[in-house]
Amino acid sequence: MRAPTRFEQRVYEAVKKIPRGRVTTYKLLAVCVGCRSAQAVGQALRRNPFAPRVPCHRVIASDLGIGGFAGHSTGREIRRKKALLAREGVHFRNGKLADESALWPLY
């Protein structure tokens, strides 16, 4: 088990700050943690050593797409991610975020 680096911890911390019913994008997270690369954020979440502790399902692509989940870009995991978000009041339309106002600016 890899020791979470400061960068990863920063990402997880930011994700944990996301309130229920809100979502954010990889890019926003990247900028929030002081990184200009969304890929680094995606990798940190993909590792996700803090599994259920970090609501990684609240992180979507900048295109408002569902992005990926649990290491999968498509498939049942994605459907689960959508279901989790729907349960929080965030609904998806055709794989895309239905309500853009649900985006969290990550103050």
Next chain:
DNA sequence: TGGTTGACAGTCC
């Protein structure tokens, strides 16, 4: 120390 990878993003054709 150097090269490859990745749950992305933006641009080009």
Next chain:
DNA sequence: CGGACTGCCAACC
């Protein structure tokens, strides 16, 4: 409008 390429930053081997 859709597919392909490059850029990006950090982690891993």
